[in-house]
Amino acid sequence: MLNRAGEATNVLKEHVEKDSVIRIISHNDADGISSAAVIANALAEENVQFHTTIIPRLKEDIVNQLRHESYDLFIFSDMGSAFVKEFNTYKKDVIIADHHQIDGTESESNVVHINPHIFGIDGSKDLSGAGSSYLAVRGLGKEHLAHFALIGAFGDMQGQSGFTGVNRLILNDALESGVLEIHEGLKIVSKSSEPIFKSLAYTFSPPLPGISGDFEGSQEFLERMNLSYGIKFTDLEDEEKDLLKDALISINPDIFGDCYTVPREVPMLRDLEEYSYILDACGKNKKQGLGLSIALGEKGQALDAALKLQREYRDQIVKGLEWVKREGAVQLSDIQYLYSEDKVLKAVMGTIASIGLSVELLDSSKPVIGLSRLHKDIKVSGRTTREMVDRGVNLGKALQDSSNNFGGQGGGHDIAAGAMIPYESKDNFLNLLNEMVEYQLSND
Numbered sequence: 272m273l274n275r276a277g278e279a280t281n282v283l284k285e286h287v288e289k290d291s292v293i294r295i296i297s298h299n300d301a302d303g304i305s306s307a308a309v310i311a312n313a314l315a316e317e318n319v320q321f322h323t324t325i326i327p328r329l330k331e332d333i334v335n336q337l338r339h340e341s342y343d344l345f346i347f348s349d350m351g352s353a354f355v356k357e358f359n360t361y362k363k364d365v366i367i368a369d370h371h372q373i374d375g376t377e378s379e380s381n382v383v384h385i386n387p388h389i390f391g392i393d394g395s396k397d398l399s400g401a402g403s404s405y406l407a408v409r410g411l412g413k414e415h416l417a418h419f420a421l422i423g424a425f426g427d428m429q430g431q432s433g434f435t436g437v438n439r440l441i442l443n444d445a446l447e448s449g450v451l452e453i454h455e456g457l458k459i460v461s462k463s464s465e466p467i468f469k470s471l472a473y474t475f476s477p478p479l480p481g482i483s484g485d486f487e488g489s490q491e492f493l494e495r496m497n498l499s500y501g502i503k504f505t506d507l508e509d510e511e512k513d514l515l516k517d518a519l520i521s522i523n524p525d526i527f528g529d530c531y532t533v534p535r536e537v538p539m540l541r542d543l544e545e546y547s548y549i550l551d552a553c554g555k556n557k558k559q560g561l562g563l564s565i566a567l568g569e570k571g572q573a574l575d576a577a578l579k580l581q582r583e584y585r586d587q588i589v590k591g592l593e594w595v596k597r598e599g600a601v602q603l604s605d606i607q608y609l610y611s612e613d614k615v616l617k618a619v620m621g622t623i624a625s626i627g628l629s630v631e632l633l634d635s636s637k638p639v640i641g642l643s644r645l646h647k648d649i650k651v652s653g654r655t656t657r658e659m660v661d662r663g664v665n666l667g668k669a670l671q672d673s674s675n676n677f678g679g680q681g682g683g684h685d686i687a688a689g690a691m692i693p694y695e696s697k698d699n700f701l702n703l704l705n706e707m708v709e710y711q712l713s714n715d
């Protein structure tokens with residue numbers, strides 16, 4: 272795997288020397304934006320010209336359009352592994368730095384394909400797209416950019432219970448280069464920018480059942496301890512902080528632990544996990560360019576705009592979780608699903624499926640399928656738990672096969688995946704998916 276990344280580094284070096292113009296295409300989630308950031312920061316430091324585009328999904332028409340663009344090197348990050356066959360016929364060099372499931376196509380000599388799955392490494396937990404991207408530039412002496420790989424990992428829910436696999440190697444790079452520090456603390460968000468009841472309600476990871484995503488629950492929790500919920504965490508007295516810490520630990524011990532911080536960053540971006548939430552909020556609100564420019568060093572107004580987006584986005588998630596709490600999911604024998612045509616709920620469907628599982632609003636013994644109607648199609652987001660994956664569930668495969676059956680498209684990771692299906696096949700699709708999950712569980 273590191274050898275393969277080294278091949279990519281050599282290709283990059285060649286193009287740096289040739290003064291090539293490079294095209295970067297990346298995904299619009301926190302991991303994808305971090306992927307683009309690590310590569311773009313590295314190239315900018317080498318004074319190379321590049322052009323970055325962040326897109327929600329790589330599709331065949333985009334792949335075939337790009338081949339005609341006059342760039343010397345194309346880099347696809349946090350996406351691309353599904354299109355090796357097409358890249359093989361590009362007349363230019365291509366680097367794929369991905370971690371999604373692969374189809375086994377061998378790459379031709381113009382393509383360097385970095386993907387943990389090729390090497391038997393689990394791309395859903397041990398390496399993110401930003402991690403693959405970081406490995407491609409690491410050999411250019413870019414260890415001081417390693418934290419972007421970890422921000423991407425957090426974005427894809429990989430660092431929340433500690434980093435494993437290749438992510439650990441990257442963590443060591445970040446610590447050794449001095450860009451990152453680890454210290455113990457309460458892992459609640461926006462300690463110095465939001466009133467404490469919101470800090471707690473906006474803390475989704477680690478999950479605080481009864482508090483995460485629940486303003487009322489959070490206020491009641493604080494009132495029971497006689498803490499004034501309207502002030503900021505940083506304004507609490509030391510003994511109040513201790514009281515709060517003990518009460519939170521009794522709900523979820525993971526709430527106290529290692530915090531990963533980049534001391535040279537502005538306060539708002541200092542915590543890696545919060546940094547990933549900000550990029551996520553930018554991507555989800557179609558402001559991926561804003562996220563990328565922040566990651567490339569822009570501050571001031573860009574940060575204010577991102578903070579506003581983040582607040583709106585968090586309020587949408589809270590609204591979504593309140594809806595889940597009120598309505599619950601529709602149960603089939605082996606899956607459960609959420610369906611909405613509401614604009615706000617549709618935008619956060621995948622997120623509330625994940626958080627709904629982790630804060631125990633949803634039954635964790637069945638995968639959750641979030642369905643959002645988009646005109647004639649339905650966007651499908653599937654989420655499950657590590658326990659279900661260990662019992663045989665592979666949502667990436669199930670969503671790919673079931674959506675293909677109705678002329679749709681899908682795929683992703685075993686634990687989290689997505690698809691797009693025609694609206695009219697909704698019920699048949701759900702029944703087929705249910706059968707597939709049932710089959711996966713009975714045949715493991």
Ligand SMILES: [Mn+2]
Pocket residue numbers: 302303349370399400401427
């Ligand atoms: Mn990713």
